[in-house]
Amino acid sequence: MKIIRILAAGVSALAMTIGTAQADISDGAVKIGVMTDMAAVYADLAGQGAVIAAQMAVEDFGGSVAGAPIELVTADHQNKADIAANLAREWFENDKVDALAELVTTSVALAVFEVAKQQNKIALVSGAASSPLTNDKCIPTGIHYTYNTRALAVGTGSAVVKEGGDSWYFLTADYAFGEALQRDVANVVKAEGGAVLGTSKHPFPSSDFSSFVLQAQASGAKVVGLANAGADTTNAIKAANEFGLVAGGQTIAALLTFITDVHALGLETAQGIQLTTGFYWDLNDETRAWSKRFNERAGAMPTMVQAGVYSSVTHYLKAIEATGSDDTDTILAWMRENPVDDFFAKNGVIRSDGRMVHDMYLARVKSPSESKGAWDYYEIIRTIPGEEAYGPLSESTCPTK
């Protein structure tokens, strides 16, 4: 009887210490929701790989933070804004989710932003590309982590113009992302003295690009800019090759190309493509080590989106660990004050408009003879300093910056 009493006292004392440690973690757990495209056009560049990246981040953190367990929930938003918004609301209100991660597809990210703003919850965007997410569509709790359309324009767009590609025709995915990418690239082209001759807006997603390729050929533009992503980009490149666009003297600028797209096309077709990326697995020992671990679990090398999910989730968890709190404003303040320093980014800074500013890379896809092994696809031509890629904060049109 006495023993039981002692035990009981011990247990209650223990419970009290846990209680203090968790005092500032609401609901006794940190819950992160990974919302992504699990089965459609963007499933390879984000999808299951993004979930694995988030799982790795949680495991590498030891499964708990500030004394509270970390839980991961995942869902397929099917690239549909309405599904994503409903799910976000349900997660925040009923399932006590503290933060959202990944969020590929601009229309999805914009819809989720509205909900996150109302609920004052953090949204860590990795997959969606559009620069408005940290400009006129920004929210105080949104973080745009991996890349954006402006960085792609500064990287690929200006490199192509400098090589003499001064007249452009765009093939643009007909939704918010395509428009943002086209606008940002057109601005760079015009600023560098080039001209935009025309645009074909194609339905999203499209499988047949032959008609749009023909229109691009008829335009006589030197450069055909692909303002689309994923399977749309690979289909457009295939059609352009088939209809002799490159053989006819025009250049393709695939403005958003992921390593999974190059993998799907094969180097024979993809060689020579210039692209801007926020991450490449073969940059240094750190990136190689992490990517190797990822590859063992995912069966493919990580895209920048997937690596960005790991890094953003880790930075978020570090903020909770350091502050001992999961209060949104406290965490946001910590995340902005402390630089991101890991395999993904060196000295990355999260600004008050939500933009994570870090170095980007201009790369060229290798030819089959240059490639030395599996996934050896990119030659890094130049490192684009973060400030140049994303522009100064003073240029941001975010009202709450």
Added chain:
Amino acid sequence: MLAELLGFPPQVLFGQLLLGLINGAFYAVLSLGLAVIFGLLNIVNFAHGALYMLGAFASYFLLVVLGIGYWGALILAPVMVGSAGILIERFLLRRLSGIDHLYGLLLTFGLAIVIEGLFVKLYGASGIPYPTPEALKGGVNLGFMFLPWYRGWVVVAALAVCLFTWWLFERTRIGAYLRAGTENPRLLQAFGVNVPLLTTLAYGYGVALAGFAGVLAAPITQVNPLMGSNLIIVVFAVVVIGGMGSIMGAVVTGIAMGVIEGLTKVFWPEASATVIFAVMAVVLILRPAGLFGRTA
């Protein structure tokens, strides 16, 4: 003349008409398969897109596993897909014969989701490249556009298969049995014809057509688990416009819709994904049985 009126150089218009014809050839083969299946089995085969995808994957497997190239795949892949279709009919669809169409629709729709989901899980959503056969690489400059030999071949092959199917169903004894089977299966059975076997073969043939289209598509698009789901709804609209179960209607409408879609891509590209459904709506209002359908 027309082109100038519309404000486009004739070159652009000719090019788009030709492309429309090429895409129309795909619609024709796919909607033909659907029409055959609906005509004889009264099943709305929503698995058609997934089976088309299986045709492309079959040619990919033939190449990678057995080293059999495009020309072999053109014969073998439809046979493989057709066999899969026969199994589906024999073990699943037959159980639904005689009850509401809706059940067949639900079953085939579910099958499509399962098959596509499985292939996305196994092979990803980006697709796998399939090489264009050596003999059909390159192309010819027609003056108004560059025509890849392969695309030209697609039209020839598709039209030949459509013509063969029409001949098979309208001009042979087997075709006569099949048509009789749709009118009055009991009477036909009474004459000593094995009707269940006939329907199984008809489903197999309709599905093999989807597989054939899949092989034709493989070198053009990636071999992609989602290639069918992007196409199937449009193809259904084509069948509705042509008239469910009409073989000639499916072929003619398929080509016509390809051309209309192609022209829309020039004048109003954003609407190109919807124009066929707009046509469908108009046809359903004016001729509910479809352009070539017989009203009951």
